[in-house]
Amino acid sequence: MSANRPAAVVVLAAGEGTRMKSKTPKVLHEIAGRSLVGHVVSAARELEPEQLVVVVGHASEQVEGHLAAHYEGTRTAFQAEQNGTGHAVRMALEELGQAPDGTVVVVCGDTPLLSGATLSALVAAHAADGNAVTVLTAEVPDSTGYGRIVRDAATGAVTAIVEHKDASDAERAIREINSGVFAFDGRLLADALGKVRTDNSQGEEYLTDVLGILREAGHRVGASMAGDHREILGINNRVQLAEARRLLNRRLLERAMTAGVTVVDPASVLVDVTVTFERDAVIHPGTQLLGATHVAEDAEVGPNTRLRDTVVHRGARVDNTVADRAVIGESASVGPYAYLRPGTRLGTSAKAGTYVEMKNATIGEGTKVPHLSYVGDATIGDHTNIGAASVFVNYDGEAKHHTTIGSHCKTGSDNMFVAPVTVGDGAYTAAGSVITKDVPAGSLAVARGQQRNIEGWVARKRPGSAAAQAAQAAAEAVEREG
Numbered sequence: 171m172s173a174n175r176p177a178a179v180v181v182l183a184a185g186e187g188t189r190m191k192s193k194t195p196k197v198l199h200e201i202a203g204r205s206l207v208g209h210v211v212s213a214a215r216e217l218e219p220e221q222l223v224v225v226v227g228h229a230s231e232q233v234e235g236h237l238a239a240h241y242e243g244t245r246t247a248f249q250a251e252q253n254g255t256g257h258a259v260r261m262a263l264e265e266l267g268q269a270p271d272g273t274v275v276v277v278c279g280d281t282p283l284l285s286g287a288t289l290s291a292l293v294a295a296h297a298a299d300g301n302a303v304t305v306l307t308a309e310v311p312d313s314t315g316y317g318r319i320v321r322d323a324a325t326g327a328v329t330a331i332v333e334h335k336d337a338s339d340a341e342r343a344i345r346e347i348n349s350g351v352f353a354f355d356g357r358l359l360a361d362a363l364g365k366v367r368t369d370n371s372q373g374e375e376y377l378t379d380v381l382g383i384l385r386e387a388g389h390r391v392g393a394s395m396a397g398d399h400r401e402i403l404g405i406n407n408r409v410q411l412a413e414a415r416r417l418l419n420r421r422l423l424e425r426a427m428t429a430g431v432t433v434v435d436p437a438s439v440l441v442d443v444t445v446t447f448e449r450d451a452v453i454h455p456g457t458q459l460l461g462a463t464h465v466a467e468d469a470e471v472g473p474n475t476r477l478r479d480t481v482v483h484r485g486a487r488v489d490n491t492v493a494d495r496a497v498i499g500e501s502a503s504v505g506p507y508a509y510l511r512p513g514t515r516l517g518t519s520a521k522a523g524t525y526v527e528m529k530n531a532t533i534g535e536g537t538k539v540p541h542l543s544y545v546g547d548a549t550i551g552d553h554t555n556i557g558a559a560s561v562f563v564n565y566d567g568e569a570k571h572h573t574t575i576g577s578h579c580k581t582g583s584d585n586m587f588v589a590p591v592t593v594g595d596g597a598y599t600a601a602g603s604v605i606t607k608d609v610p611a612g613s614l615a616v617a618r619g620q621q622r623n624i625e626g627w628v629a630r631k632r633p634g635s636a637a638a639q640a641a642q643a644a645a646e647a648v649e650r651e652g
Contacts, residue, residue, distance in 0.1 A: 174217075174290070174293045174294050174296075175218050175219065175272075176219040176272060176273040176275050176293055176353070177219070177220050177221065177270035177271060177272030177273055177274060177356050178219055178221040178222070178262075178266060178270045178272075178274045178356065179217060179219040179223070179274075179275045179276075179277065180224075180225065180262040180263075180275070180277070181211060181214060181223070181224040181278075182225050182255060182258050182276065182278050182279055183207045183224050183225060183226055183279030183280075184225050184226055184227025184228060184230075184249040184252055185197075185227065185228060185252060185280075186227075186228040186229075186252075187280070187406070189406045190406070190407060190411075191407075194232075195228055195229040195232055195233055196280060196405065196406075197233060198229075198232060198236055199411055201282055201411060201414055201415040201418060202415060202418050202419060202441070202443045203443055203444050203460060203461060204282070204442075204443055204444075205240075206279060206281075206282045207224065207233065207236075207237070207279040207280075208236075208240060209281075209282035209284070210277055210278070210279050210280075210281060210282065210284060211224065211237070211241050211244060212241075212286075212443075213277075213284050213285055213289055214275070214277060214286075215286075216286025216287075216289065216290065217275065217286065217289055217290060217293060219275070220270075220272070221245065221266055221270070222243070222244050223244075223246065223265055223266065224245070224246050224247070224279065225246070225247045225249050225261055226246050226248055226249070227249040227250070227251075227252055227258075228252075230246075230248055233246075234246050245265060246265070247261045247262045247264065247265035248261065249261045253368075253373075253375055254368075254372070254374025254375040254376055255276075255350075255374075255376060255377035256363055256366045256374075256375030256376050256377040257374065258377075259276055259359070259377055260363045260375070263359075263360055269356055269357045269359070270356030270357075270360075271357065272356055273293055273296060273297070273354065273355065273356065274353070274354045274355075274356040274359055275289065275292070275293060275353050275354075276352045276354065277351050278350050278351065280405045280406070281349075281350075281351070281401070281402060281403065281404050281405075282405065282414055282418065283400055283401045283402075283403055283417060283418055283421075284351070284402065288396050288397070288401055289306075289351075291394055292304060292306050292351065292353050292394040295353075295392065295393075295394035296392065299390065299392045301353075301355075301389075301391060301392035302354070302358050302384045302389030302391065303352055303353065303354045303355070303358075303359070303380065303381055303384055303391050303392075304352065304353040304391075304392045305319065305328055305331070305349070305351075305352055305381070305391070305392070305394070306349040306351035306394055306395075306402065307346050307347060307348060307393045307394070307395050307396070308346070308395060308398075308401070308402050309345045309346050309347075309395060309399060310345055310399045311399075313334075313344065313345045313346075313347050314334065315334050316334060316347035316348065317332060317334070317347060317348040317378070318331070318332045318333075318334070318337055318346065318347060318348075319331060319344065319346040319348060319393055320332055320341060320344065321346075321393065326392070327390055327391060328381070328391040328393050329385070329391075331348045331381060346395065348378070350404070355389075358384060359380060362383040362384055363375075365383050366379045366380060366383070403417075418443075419439075419440055419441060420436065422441050422442075422443060422445075423439060424436075426441070426447050426453075429447065429449060430449030431447045431448075431450075431451045431452075431453065431465075432450070432451070432452045432453065433453045434453065434454050434455055435455040438455040438457075439457050439458075439459075439472075440457075440458045440460075441458075441459045441460075442460050442463075444462050444463075445461075445462075446463075446464045446465075447464070448465070448466045448467040448469075448484075449467060450467050450468050451465040451466065451468070451469050451470075452469070452470040452471070453465070453470075453471050453472055454470065454473040454475075455473045455474075456472060456473045456474040456475070457471055457473065457475045457476070457477075458476040459477050460476070460477065460479070461478045462479045463478065463479060463480050463481070463482075464481045464482065465482045466481075466482060466483050466484040466485075466486075466500075467484050469483065469484060469485060469486045469488070470486075470487050470488070470489075471488045472488070472489070472490075473489070473490065474490045475488055475489065475490060475491045475493075476491075476492050477491075477494075477496075478493070478494045479494065479495045480493040480494065480495065480496045480497070480498065480510070481496075481497045481498065482498045483497075483498060483499050483501075483502070483518075484500045485500055485501040486498045486500065486501060486503070486504070487502075487503050488504045488505060489505035490505045490506035490507050491504045491505040491506070491507070491509070492508075492509050492510070493508075493509075493510035493514070494510070494511055495511075495512035495513065495514075496510035496511070496512070496513075496514040496516070496528075497514070497515045497516065498510070499515075499516045499517045499518045499519070499520055499535075500518045500519070501518060501519045502517070502518065502519060502520045502522075503519075503520075503523070504516070504521075504522045505524070506524055507524055508523065508524070508525070508526045508527070508528075509526075509527040509528070510527075510528050511527070511528060511530070512529065512530065513530035513531070514528040514529060514530070514531050515531070515532045517532075517534045517535040517536070517552070518535045518536070519535060519536045520533045520535065520536065520537050520538070521537070521540060523538070523539060523540035524541045525541060525542045525543075526539050526540075526541065526543050526544075527543075527546075528544075528545045528546070529545075529546040530546060530547050530548075531546060531548045531549070531550070531562075532548070532550070533545070534552035534553070534554065535552045535553065536552055536553040537551065537554045537555070537556075538554075538555050538556065539556040539560075540555075540556075540558065541558045541559075542558050542559045543556055543557075543558065543559060543560040543561065544560075544561045544562060546562050546564045546565075546570075547562065547564040547570050547571065547572050547573065547589065548562050548564070548572065548573040548574070548587075548589075549572070549573075549575070550574075550575045550579075551575065551576045551577030551578070551579070551595065552578070554575055554577060554578060554579040554580070554581075555580050555581070556575075556581050556585075557582045557583035557584070557585055558583045558584070559583055559584045560581060560583070560584070560585045560586075560587070561587070562587050562589065563586055563587060563588045563589060564589045570589075571589035571590040572590055573587045573589045573590070573591055573592075573593075574591075574592040574593070575587070575592075576592075576593060576594050576595035576597065576611065577596070578595060578596045579594075579595070579596065579598070580598045580599075581599045582598075582599050582600050582602065582603060583601045583602070584602045585599055585601070585602070585603050585604075585605060586603070586604040586605065587605050588604065588605065588606045591606065591607065591608060592608045592609070593605065593608070593609040593615070594608070594609055594612065595611045596612045597609045597610065597611055597615065598613070598614045599615045599616075599617075600614065600616040602618045603615060603616060603617040603618050604617050604618070605617055629641065629642070
């Protein structure tokens with residue numbers, strides 16, 4: 171547990187986010203597999219705070235439901251009217267019941283790139299410098315529109331945060347800006363919030379006014395600068411959402427590559443924050459790895475593949491495939507153009523080949539379903555071969571039924587297995603068969619009608635056609651050769 175463990179972290183997430191132009195609350199928009207507020211809560215949890223409070227307002231039931239479902243133990247405080255950031259923090263402290271004895275960190279719920287490491291550095295600097303409040307700042311290429319950080323040249327303490335519209339030419343040249351993230355002494359914060367006034371153009375309680383109140387009372391205001399200014403970027407519209415996704419995706423892929431993963435073309439690969447890798451995994455272009463997907467050592471995924479909540483074991487090869495909640499065994503082969511639906515489990519060295527769809531199917535070691543087949547609600551043993559264009563007929567219009575095929579079986583092309591049905595170990599089925607009854611082990615099942623040839627049918631029924639002319643020519647050729 172960190173020696174600088176905060177007493178509380180307050181996440182401000184009450185705003186509507188009208189510029190998103192969406193029925194979804196801004197903080198619930200997702201990038202990289204997490205909501206915006208989820209990214210912030212996850213970063214805050216790295217501090218191991220004693221309390222974590224999210225201030226909700228607009229669409230509070232949706233936000234509270236999301237937090238309860240995904241971030242157990244997170245408390246919420248309700249801000250009925252959005253009367254400013256100071257008012258929001260006051261609502262959070264009221265939810266806690268008393269002024270926290272220790273550090274209170276305040277973060278914005280729409281800053282998904284903010285890292286736990288940067289927050290830890292902020293809290294450490296706050297403790298080391300003995301500040302009443304420490305501002306997280308960043309040095310940006312273009313500070314237009316941001317509040318400038320004015321420091322004391324001798325001590326480095328923050329003497330003012332000057333908004334762009336109020337800044338002098340010299341102050342506008344400053345590139346260090348306010349991020350809106352702070353670490354406060356909890357008791358001093360609670361006292362100062364009671365002194366914040368609303369005599370401003372918006373009639374709101376501004377959290378930044380607390381800094382002036384504390385400074386005038388003789389307390390020190392410090393700053394901690396983020397190493398990467400992009401971490402403090404807030405999301406206000408879909409353009410910024412996409413840009414944050416791009417930046418976060420690059421961060422995630424760089425972390426993977428540094429750990430020994432080959433990403434052939436990072437610009438064309440998308441990953442979620444919950445995806446994990448082992449070293450020497452290879453990710454080819456056009457690949458999306460989502461949810462709790464895991465790619466093991468020496469496995470290759472892609473190109474043009476989308477995996478969600480899927481485990482790819484060591485040495486497997488997955489090409490041009492869509493998979494959802496599937497398990498792909500060691501050295502297994504999938505694709506191209508395969509679709510693995512939930513509940514699919516491929517054993518070691520198994521194969522789901524070209525234009526194969528599987529659902530709720532367990533495929534044994536070394537078993538191959540090479541092409542053009544649907545396998546649903548089935549168990550197939552080891553080292554069995556399923557012929558091309560086979561269909562596991564699992565639905566009778568009201569209920570799903572199961573098919574079991576044993577080990578070392580050879581099933582013919584264009585087979586229909588009408589469930590429930592079992593094919594025993596070592597059995598064969600003939601091409602074109604519709605299997606409706608169990609096949610004993612070691613048997614050959616033939617389930618198709620007898621072939622009948624009606625000679626002269628084309629000449630009688632299609633006289634003068636190209637087919638009739640070809641048949642006539644073939645007959646004459648036979649006569650000549652005879």
